[in-house]
Amino acid sequence: xxxxxxxxxxxxxxxxxxxxxxxxxxxxxxxxxxxxxxxxxxxxxxxxxxxxxxxxxxxxxxxxxxxxxxxxxxxxxxxxxxxxxxxxxxxxxxxxxxxxxxxxxxxxxxxxxxxxxxxxxxxxxxxxxxxxxx
Numbered sequence: 001x002x003x004x005x006x007x008x009x010x011x012x013x014x015x016x017x018x019x020x021x022x023x024x025x026x027x028x029x030x031x032x033x034x035x036x037x038x039x040x041x042x043x044x045x046x047x048x049x050x051x052x053x054x055x056x057x058x059x060x061x062x063x064x065x066x067x068x069x070x071x072x073x074x075x076x077x078x079x080x081x082x083x084x085x086x087x088x089x090x091x092x093x094x095x096x097x098x099x100x101x102x103x104x105x106x107x108x109x110x111x112x113x114x115x116x117x118x119x120x121x122x123x124x125x126x127x128x129x130x131x132x133x134x
Contacts, residue, residue: 026122028080028081029080029081030131032060032080032081033060033081033118033131034134035077036079037116037134038134040058040071040072040133043056043071044056044112045113047087052087053087053089055087055106056087057086057088057090057091057117057118057119058071058083058086058119059083059085059086060082060083060120061081061083061084062080062082062121065084067086067090067119068084069084070082070083070084071083088102088105088109091119110130114133115131115132116130116133
């Protein structure tokens, strides 16, 4: 899934007037991801190089989450989204990705050198998104 897919889906919800007056919080995520891009890429590269994981996952959230380790704090950086670093292994250990779906997830994982794998958490739920580094 691409970030634009989530943006489009959110904009279609609700009645037209409400959607037009209230922009999707995911639009601010795109802005923050472009700002964070170099830092996330550096951390992703370290995670792979140091053998921590071949499949780094970054959790984008606006509230507290108990998954991964906080690496970019919206309060410290004066942004709208915080980012936690995690891995497919933690997602399987914590039951977010079922063990029998791990191979499929890894097969569909885009290059960690070109894309950040995001687990975007919003009040309506969460979804995986691959977003290219700038």
